Amino acid sequence: xxxxxDRAITVxxxxxxxxxxxxxQEAVKKGSTAVGVRGQDIVVLxxxxxxxxxxxxxxxxxxxxxxxxxxxxxxxxxxADARILINRARVECQSHKLTVEDPVTVEYITRHMAQLKQxxxxxxxxxxxxxxxxxxxxxxxxxxxxxxxxxxxxxxxWKANAIGRSAKSVREFLxxxxxxxxxxxxxxxxxxxxxxxxxxxxxxxxxxxMAVMKRGxxxxxxxxxxxxxxxxxxxxxxxxxxxxxxxxxxxxET
Amino acid sequence: xxxxxxxxxxxxxxAIDDDDDExxxxxxxxxxxxxxxxxAFSKTTKDVGKATxxxxxxxxxxxxxxxxxxxxxxxxxxxxxxxxxxDRDGQPIEGAILSRLREHTDVLLCKCVKxxxxxxxxxxxxxxxxxxxxxxxxxxxxxxxxxxxxxxxxQDVSFPIFRxxxxxxxxxxxxxxxxxxxxxxxxxxSSALSxxxxxxxxxxxxxIYTDSIFMDSGAITAFNPLLKLxxxxxxxxxxxNFQGIIKAAVDRPSNLDSLYT
Numbered sequence: 002x003x004x005x006x007d008r009a010i011t012v013x014x015x016x017x018x019x020x021x022x023x024x025x026q027e028a029v030k031k032g033s034t035a036v037g038v039r040g041q042d043i044v045v046l047x048x049x050x051x052x053x054x055x056x057x058x059x060x061x062x063x064x065x066x067x068x069x070x071x072x073x074x075x076x077x078x079x080x081a082d083a084r085i086l087i088n089r090a091r092v093e094c095q096s097h098k099l100t101v102e103d104p105v106t107v108e109y110i111t112r113h114m115a116q117l118k119q120x121x122x123x124x125x126x127x128x129x130x131x132x133x134x135x136x137x138x139x140x141x142x143x144x145x146x147x148x149x150x151x152x153x154x155x156x157x158x159w160k161a162n163a164i165g166r167s168a169k170s171v172r173e174f175l176x177x178x179x180x181x182x183x184x185x186x187x188x189x190x191x192x193x194x195x196x197x198x199x200x201x202x203x204x205x206x207x208x209x210x211m212a213v214m215k216r217g218x219x220x221x222x223x224x225x226x227x228x229x230x231x232x233x234x235x236x237x238x239x240x241x242x243x244x245x246x247x248x249x250x251x252x253x254e255t
Numbered sequence: 256x257x258x259x260x261x262x263x264x265x266x267x268x269x270a271i272d273d274d275d276d277e278x279x280x281x282x283x284x285x286x287x288x289x290x291x292x293x294x295a296f297s298k299t300t301k302d303v304g305k306a307t308x309x310x311x312x313x314x315x316x317x318x319x320x321x322x323x324x325x326x327x328x329x330x331x332x333x334x335x336x337x338x339x340x341x342d343r344d345g346q347p348i349e350g351a352i353l354s355r356l357r358e359h360t361d362v363l364l365c366k367c368v369k370x371x372x373x374x375x376x377x378x379x380x381x382x383x384x385x386x387x388x389x390x391x392x393x394x395x396x397x398x399x400x401x402x403x404x405x406x407x408x409x410q411d412v413s414f415p416i417f418r419x420x421x422x423x424x425x426x427x428x429x430x431x432x433x434x435x436x437x438x439x440x441x442x443x444x445s446s447a448l449s450x451x452x453x454x455x456x457x458x459x460x461x462x463i464y465t466d467s468i469f470m471d472s473g474a475i476t477a478f479n480p481l482l483k484l485x486x487x488x489x490x491x492x493x494x495x496n497f498q499g500i501i502k503a504a505v506d507r508p509s510n511l512d513s514l515y516t
Contacts, residue, residue, distance in 0.1 A: 031515040080516040
């Protein structure tokens with residue numbers, strides 16, 4: 002039945018589906034995982050790094066991009082669509098700054114991208130953008146923000162979220178482990194993002210990229226050594242927990 | 256036109272002008288597939304056939320990697336190869352490898368490393384089963400298909416989808432739900448299963464429908480329910496290099512895949 006409603010995205014199916022928009026959401030699942038966690042004084046983006054071909058310049062394969070000095074985003078989905086959206090967002094950030102002499106708020110630029118995406122779900126002859134984004138940053142009043150957009154053009158504010166492959170299991174992990182205590186500590190916020198990524202990234206620190214933004218500071222990309230420290234700490238905690246469980250079990254048996 | 260078990264034979268279109276294709280058709284007619292036994296087994300063909308209780312045929316990258324991870328990493332001997340040749344005396348191109356484990360000589364594994372063209376499939380199946388000669392052999396076929404071939408009215412499908420089809424003489428337990436109509440299987444899996452149905456050989460075919468055009472680890476691990484059933488329960492041992500094999504299979508094309516980030 003669905004094949005009669007695929008061709009023009011402006012056509013609803015009898016049961017209310019816009020299949021092209023739903024297919025675009027499937028395209029997002031083909032991108033590697035991206036995680037965002039919002040703390041009280043820090044916002045963190047973590048992505049599963051794509052393996053790069055031998056002759057390819059690694060720095061040209063990036064999932065985390067700056068939109069302005071205080072706003073950053075990660076995406077999952079079609080690479081080419083992301084490039085177009087990022088360029089439009091960057092231009093809008095500068096245009097806004099020149100026009101009203103204030104930097105954009107994170108919500109403003111997220112809404113701008115979401116509106117652009119929605120327009121492409123309603124125009125004839127155009128297909129939706131095949132990507133979801135996590136937009137993070139600080140507003141000029143110092144409030145940390147994390148937003149997520151999807152191909153339909155919806156956007157929401159989140160405390161922590163994941164997009165891309167296995168996003169559902171990462172989101173469930175975040176729901177289980179996120180707390181106000183964690184968000185109060187910068188170190189714990191970053192560790193939560195790393196832990197969540199390690200649920201789906203098999204090979205450890207070398208396949209993870211982390212970006213953090215603190216209030217009043219520019220974006221910082223973590224070096225491999227810094228990520229490895231977090232991974233080692235997490236693995237140590239896991240071992241300690243496993244050891245405790247073992248002892249508890251041995252204690253019960255005796 | 257359909258034959259047994261949903262095997263669909265695609266007839267050539269009369270709308271195409273065939274003049275330019277004469278050469279390729281000529282080649283097709285002379286292409287053969289031959290079973291070439293290893294020197295150690297060339298004189299003991301009947302013994303191998305008699306000794307084989309279980310035949311496992313793996314088709315496609317996901318099934319092949321699954322076999323590599325659980326079976327082929329163990330000590331094995333190559334019984335022979337099914338080779339494609341342009342003509343009887345041409346250079347052999349390896350199409351499938353027949354091997355068995357030293358520890359379990361009653362299980363024969365046929366790993367198809369190349370696609371077998373439609374016009375060679377019957378010959379492939381016939382030679383394989385003639386070699387076995389043992390009507391008590393039970394057959395398990397593992398294959399994979401593109402998710403876009405899977406037809407369903409349900410909106411909530413999530414890939415990979417694991418299904419099976421079996422012959423009427425197969426009475427054992429299956430590890431997956433039966434493939435629902437109107438879905439059909441084509442290709443070598445269908446040829447083999449049809450052959451088994453005609454000759455009363457107990458056989459079951461498992462298929463994974465995957466939505467990725469490249470290999471992904473989900474498609475490989477989707478075969479895991481088989482590990483609880485024979486013959487895998489007897490012979491399967493997870494290799495120590497499990498992650499390494501999966502990563503090598505998954506990473507190869509993803510380096511070239513810049514469509515999604």
